[in-house]
Amino acid sequence: MSSKNSDIKSPEGKLGVLIPGLGAVSTTFIAGSILVKKGIRLPIGSLTQMGKLRVGRGENAKEVFIKDFVPLAGLGDLEFGGWDIFEDTVYQSAKNAQVLSGDDLEEVKDEMSKIKPWKAVFNKHFVKNLDGTWIKEAPSYWDLAQMVKDDILNFKEEKKLSRLVMIWCGSTEIYQEMIPGVHDTLENFEKALKSSHPGIAPSMIYAYAAMDLGIPYANGAPNLCNDIPALWELADKKRVPMGGKDFKTGQTFMKTLLAPGLKSRMLGMRGWYSTNILGNRDGEVLDDPDSFKTKEVSKLSVLEQILQPDDYPELYRDFYHKVTINYYPPRGDNKEGWDNIDIFGWLGYPMQIKVNFLCRDSILAAPIVLDLVLFMDLAARASLSGNQEWLAFYWKSPMHAPNDHPEHDIFVQLMRLKNTLRWFMDEPPVTYLGSETYN
């Protein structure tokens, strides 16, 4: 790869953050970004805000903040806008989500109350457990896409934005596979928009509208959405960066920490049983088997790729992987996950590992949203386009080319992300090879 540094446009002006789905994750992200900007809270969990990387060699090596190393937009430059199927302001929605304390929300009440959702593109067929009341109506899906574009362009003008990024934080839609003749080419997709084909999900309409306007798009849910050939083609044609799917938080984050470690020691695995209780609106949506199927596919893919049973048949050929999510309202956003891992060691002797993670879903997801917004904007200013594989670090189910397989090992993902940042700035990658290592 040739160097990029001189080609990166500087992050001048304001960056608009467009969010379909103003629920628990996005309101926690917005409130947190404002609290951090005001200096009231720390951006814990955000690599762009707190992470460092090593640059220089030998005696000149030093750790520098990522945000000082690459030209990122500042938190003070962000403007938030979004869509939801309910009319609540972002402040009201954050209160309903019950993630952040009343005291924290009071600090940002003025800013959050001013953000009112635009009417959503919604189809109950794709999210069975929600009944929205704040929904666009139009003769066709094509017209709905034009209405989304109007919202975006009005927002850009009103807030005097220089750039935009869209990130899907809406509910998980039902499981879908690519439909030939609808999702396969841009031409077919646009025809299907005009005939309002039932295979087109609302999330695809937002993604189409954004990328057709040249706006980067990231998909925080496991829905098929932008991972169809038609929208890969659009990203290519419009030269926009995109990525997905499904923020890597909670239990899958744990899996991508533990599984590579166990495998690195050549320990075998007979099974991994994961179950969760979750009581927020996301849990309610995932209580529908069709939406859960989308999540299940995303969660199951991780271990298969990390363990490579075909390459290590004695260790992983027959491992059994099970994931369930149970909707349990009393817990709200404070999910509890249990994992039982059956492993075996020297001579095949069995052992067990139990993990009990009492996590806060949106607290883990919010910094990921921030990082993705800032890195997608960086990618656009560096003239990168198409799927941003270097951001696989953030995804449970990283999008990948059909003839490739995704990388799930979080440590490999982090190395790749940091080396890409070094490449942006003409800094040699860290390989830990040769005499000039960074030890």
Ligand SMILES: NC(=O)c1ccc[n+]([C@@H]2O[C@H](COP(=O)([O-])OP(=O)(O)OC[C@H]3O[C@@H](n4cnc5c(N)ncnc54)[C@H](O)[C@@H]3O)[C@@H](O)[C@H]2O)c1
């Ligand atoms: N919280 C996490 O750790 C985590 C991790 C990975 C992925 N996710 C995914 O992120 C998404 C958001 O999670 P959440 O906890 O904020 O859920 P949430 O239910 O609190 O928020 C989702 C919001 O999207 C809205 N919505 C649904 N369909 C819409 C549409 N077509 N247009 C606009 N708005 C729409 C809902 O009304 C709701 O307000 C979910 O898909 C979830 O699966 C969350």
